[in-house]
Amino acid sequence: MPDLIVVGGGLAGSEAAWQAAQRGLKVRLYEMRPRKMTPAHTTGYLAELVCSNSLGTTLIDRAGGLLKEELRRMGSLLLPLAEASAVPAGSALAVDRNVFAQKVTEALESHPNIEVVREEVTDIPQGLSIIASGPLTSNALSQAIARLTGQEHLYFFDAIAPIVVADSINMDICFRGARYGRSATAEGDYINCPMDKAQYEAFVDALVRAERIELHDFERFALQQGVRAGKSKFFEGCLPIEVMAQRGKDALRFGPLRPTGLIDPRTGREPYAVVQLRQDNLAGTLYNMVGFQTNLKFPEQRRVFRMIPGLEQAEFARYGQMHRNTFIFSPALLDPTLQFRTRPDLFFAGQITGVEGYVGNIATGLLAGWNAARLARGQEPLVLPRETMLGALLYYITHASEHDFQPMKANFGLLPPLPRRIRDKRARGRAYAERALQALEAFLAEVRAQGDGPVPPPA
Numbered sequence: 001m002p003d004l005i006v007v008g009g010g011l012a013g014s015e016a017a018w019q020a021a022q023r024g025l026k027v028r029l030y031e032m033r034p035r036k037m038t039p040a041h042t043t044g045y046l047a048e049l050v051c052s053n054s055l056g057t058t059l060i061d062r063a064g065g066l067l068k069e070e071l072r073r074m075g076s077l078l079l080p081l082a083e084a085s086a087v088p089a090g091s092a093l094a095v096d097r098n099v100f101a102q103k104v105t106e107a108l109e110s111h112p113n114i115e116v117v118r119e120e121v122t123d124i125p126q127g128l129s130i131i132a133s134g135p136l137t138s139n140a141l142s143q144a145i146a147r148l149t150g151q152e153h154l155y156f157f158d159a160i161a162p163i164v165v166a167d168s169i170n171m172d173i174c175f176r177g178a179r180y181g182r183s184a185t186a187e188g189d190y191i192n193c194p195m196d197k198a199q200y201e202a203f204v205d206a207l208v209r210a211e212r213i214e215l216h217d218f219e220r221f222a223l224q225q226g227v228r229a230g231k232s233k234f235f236e237g238c239l240p241i242e243v244m245a246q247r248g249k250d251a252l253r254f255g256p257l258r259p260t261g262l263i264d265p266r267t268g269r270e271p272y273a274v275v276q277l278r279q280d281n282l283a284g285t286l287y288n289m290v291g292f293q294t295n296l297k298f299p300e301q302r303r304v305f306r307m308i309p310g311l312e313q314a315e316f317a318r319y320g321q322m323h324r325n326t327f328i329f330s331p332a333l334l335d336p337t338l339q340f341r342t343r344p345d346l347f348f349a350g351q352i353t354g355v356e357g358y359v360g361n362i363a364t365g366l367l368a369g370w371n372a373a374r375l376a377r378g379q380e381p382l383v384l385p386r387e388t389m390l391g392a393l394l395y396y397i398t399h400a401s402e403h404d405f406q407p408m409k410a411n412f413g414l415l416p417p418l419p420r421r422i423r424d425k426r427a428r429g430r431a432y433a434e435r436a437l438q439a440l441e442a443f444l445a446e447v448r449a450q451g452d453g454p455v456p457p458p459a
């Protein structure tokens with residue numbers, strides 16, 4: 001019998017299996033491809049990248065670059081293999097996807113402690129296990145996960161509204177408050193962006209003309225059937241904002257942009273329309289755009305949403321998107337160690353936890369594999385410091401607010417605020433990164449003192 005079962009040989013599962021195997025566990029890694037394919041994968045390789053071949057920036061003063069540096073210091077397998085498969089891409093890490101996936105496949109298949117089994121898993125395994133079956137988890141396993149989590153805690157589609165960094169909102173134009181003054185906080189729960197008639201009409205016009213991301217056939221099919229896309233979000237309840245706007249020029253003004261009960265203190269009147277932003281993280285550094293789930297291309301979101309009064313200089317911590325995506329309601333189900341709360345020998349890793357993006361998914365795999373090995377040895381699983389990018393991401397997915405929980409990518413807005421405000425964006429990024437790496441080094445020193453620590457990458 002293996003010591004650990006890993007379900008899914010994608011980005012998270014491959015990293016997790018290797019981490020545990022390097023720490024001496026006998027790992028059985030189940031991957032259903034090539035016998036059973038997902039709608040997006042095309043090969044039988046482990047760690048196949050399904051879309052872009054870019055793993056994002058390498059600049060350490062950006063969230064994605066910091067996360068890579070943390071992965072390197074924690075002894076990732078996939079990061080050095082990606083670097084060894086790199087193709088020229090400026091300051092981004094882009095790879096030859098086949099070379100990368102071949103290298104990962106070879107590293108795992110030749111590992112003496114890893115057995116790769118090409119089979120679909122249809123039930124939650126017993127004993128020490130990691131579920132890393134990804135955004136396109138097979139139907140049978142999805143049903144088993146739903147039985148474990150409860151139907152209401154498993155979603156099949158994301159409907160992500162953009163998130164704006166609070167500091168970048170112009171409060172000389174926007175005002176705080178809730179409809180009819182019903183705020184729970186003294187300062188007012190929402191940030192409201194007021195629009196006059198001309199601003200509203202120009203915005204709606206730009207919105208319906210903006211370029212959209214095309215949905216895949218398998219996504220259209222899911223939508224026709226109706227799918228769960230988040231807590232109390234069934235798909236019909238979360239139409240893309242641009243589709244809603246197409247229904248008529250007043251559709252938004254009577255929908256998510258309705259001004260009713262919102263008085264602009266500068267005019268003493270209800271504006272013609274209002275875009276509302278709701279606080280998204282405990283620190284109050286991030287705000288999400290209420291009702292703005294969208295399929296517009298990212299540069300179009302930046303262009304069109306910056307037409308909203310007060311958001312002219314908005315920095316987007318996350319752009320909106322909608323696609324097929326199996327993920328669990330981690331805030332109610334997981335600990336920041338990635339353990340399932342009611343079954344501590346069961347871990348979840350990868351996109352299924354609500355972490356978005358290739359590198360974030362590799363990172364959750366690293367921690368799940370490492371923590372599974374610690375649990376097997378009778379040690380406490382690790383909780384990373386919140387000042388690190390990975391620690392902050394894990395804190396977010398396990399503590400996010402009920403109504404807005406949607407997959408989240410690494411971004412600096414998730415980190416605890418710096419002790420003093422730094423206006424310059426790059427200098428702020430450097431300060432976040434320095435603090436994160438110091439926190440990580442101090443944490444790793446403590447872990448090493450317990451006789452544990454990162455495993456070295458392959459020679």
Ligand SMILES: Cc1cc2nc3c(=O)[nH]c(=O)nc-3n(C[C@H](O)[C@H](O)[C@H](O)COP(=O)(O)OP(=O)(O)OC[C@H]3O[C@@H](n4cnc5c(N)ncnc54)[C@H](O)[C@@H]3O)c2cc1C
Nearest residue numbers: 008010011012032051052121133134138141350351357358
């Ligand atoms: C269409 C699409 C495009 C995306 N594009 C990007 C992008 O360009 N950039 C980006 O950063 N992120 C992208 N993502 C998001 C995400 O980063 C990737 O999906 C990433 O691969 C997720 O890593 P993972 O390890 O969680 O899942 P995966 O890498 O998908 O791995 C999961 C593995 O589990 C296997 N599996 C599923 N069910 C079973 C089962 N029952 N038994 C055994 N094996 C099973 C699958 O075959 C797969 O190999 C995209 C997601 C989707 C769906």
